[in-house]
Amino acid sequence: MPLSPEQQAEIDALRAEPMPTLRATVPGIEAHLYKAVPLLDHGFVRVIDYMGDDSAICQAARVSYGKGTKSVQNDEGLIRYLMRHWHSTPFEMCELKLHVKLPVFVARQWIRHRTANVNEYSARYSILDREFYIPEPDALAAQSAINNQGRGEALQGEEAARVLEWLKTDAMRSYDHYAEMISQDGQQGLARELARMNLPANIYTQWYWKVDLHNLFHFLRLRADSHAQYEIRVYADEICKLVADWVPFAYKAFEDYRLGAVTMSAQMVDCLRRMLAGEEVTEENCEMSKREFREFKAMLG
Numbered sequence: 001m002p003l004s005p006e007q008q009a010e011i012d013a014l015r016a017e018p019m020p021t022l023r024a025t026v027p028g029i030e031a032h033l034y035k036a037v038p039l040l041d042h043g044f045v046r047v048i049d050y051m052g053d054d055s056a057i058c059q060a061a062r063v064s065y066g067k068g069t070k071s072v073q074n075d076e077g078l079i080r081y082l083m084r085h086w087h088s089t090p091f092e093m094c095e096l097k098l099h100v101k102l103p104v105f106v107a108r109q110w111i112r113h114r115t116a117n118v119n120e121y122s123a124r125y126s127i128l129d130r131e132f133y134i135p136e137p138d139a140l141a142a143q144s145a146i147n148n149q150g151r152g153e154a155l156q157g158e159e160a161a162r163v164l165e166w167l168k169t170d171a172m173r174s175y176d177h178y179a180e181m182i183s184q185d186g187q188q189g190l191a192r193e194l195a196r197m198n199l200p201a202n203i204y205t206q207w208y209w210k211v212d213l214h215n216l217f218h219f220l221r222l223r224a225d226s227h228a229q230y231e232i233r234v235y236a237d238e239i240c241k242l243v244a245d246w247v248p249f250a251y252k253a254f255e256d257y258r259l260g261a262v263t264m265s266a267q268m269v270d271c272l273r274r275m276l277a278g279e280e281v282t283e284e285n286c287e288m289s290k291r292e293f294r295e296f297k298a299m300l301g
């Protein structure tokens with residue numbers, strides 16, 4: 001269970017005390033504030049705070065004094081123009097602060113995104129919980145035969161059972177030794193900062209993660225993509241839903257011009273033009289590598 005009854009009570013108490021403010025607020029994201037959305041087996045994501053809304057992007061772009069809104073259509077049109085033409089700084093005026101609980105191996109991928117502010121739970125100071133990510137049977141996949149950085153079909157039968165058993169028993173044995181090493185019951189007790197090195201990468205950690213909307217979109221573009229590992233993608237997919245409720249115009253523009261868009265090289269554009277003119281473009285006459293041509297064909301569906 002991701003939250004204890006005490007933690008849930010703290011969240012309920014926070015949500016029970018709304019405060020008036022002159023700042024921009026968005027009902028869509030207010031509805032999510034503080035609530036934990038469960039992810040994987042013990043993880044969650046929850047919104048702690050946010051700054052700005054769709055009109056804050058337009059305000060910044062227009063450097064206006066008031067709300068800056070000429071009309072809702074104007075705002076949406078401007079946001080789409082900004083996104084389409086990579087005018088990124090107005091999107092940096094919006095910020096999102098999340099509390100995320102995630103397995104350490106997912107955190108290692110996540111932390112590569114350097115343009116956020118992070119504060120992680122200290123395993124030097126505190127004792128980690130006995131919580132490990134154990135994949136659901138359909139996520140317990142075999143190595144992909146075509147992609148070294150991917151997975152294929154789910155493991156089956158005896159192999160699946162054996163792998164699952166090892167994942168569970170290895171995690172429990174490591175944690176038992178961790179707990180014994182730090183115990184001060186009749187012994188000195190190893191420092192927490194050292195004992196943690198015995199723990200596997202599927203143990204859960206937590207952090208506060210604050211990022212501006214431009215860099216959040218960059219993160220989501222990479223991590224909500226089908227090439228991203230499933231375990232980080234479930235977090236990215238959930239954050240996409242939160243962002244859609246927070247800044248709906250910006251999110252729609254992101255979906256249209258980033259998430260669902262493709263980037264074509266000069267050679268690809270040339271080939272597309274030739275195809276539209278009726279020419280048969282092949283791997284031999286496309287002036288692209290075999291792989292790039294395959295990607296080009298995939299883009300065209």
Ligand SMILES: Cc1cc2nc3c(=O)[nH]c(=O)nc-3n(C[C@H](O)[C@H](O)[C@H](O)COP(=O)(O)OP(=O)(O)OC[C@H]3O[C@@H](n4cnc5c(N)ncnc54)[C@H](O)[C@@H]3O)c2cc1C
Nearest residue numbers: 109112113114115116149215218219222223225227228229
């Ligand atoms: C599917 C997938 C597979 C991956 N595989 C691997 C792998 O095998 N090995 C591996 O090491 N990584 C891997 N990565 C991580 C990847 O290479 C990036 O490190 C990660 O996605 C963060 O991207 P970023 O640097 O663009 O993001 P951020 O760090 O958030 O930066 C955002 C942007 O800010 C700018 N920026 C930030 N910091 C700097 C800086 N110091 N100097 C210049 N510009 C900066 C860049 O324009 C950057 O694109 C993988 C990522 C994905 C999505």
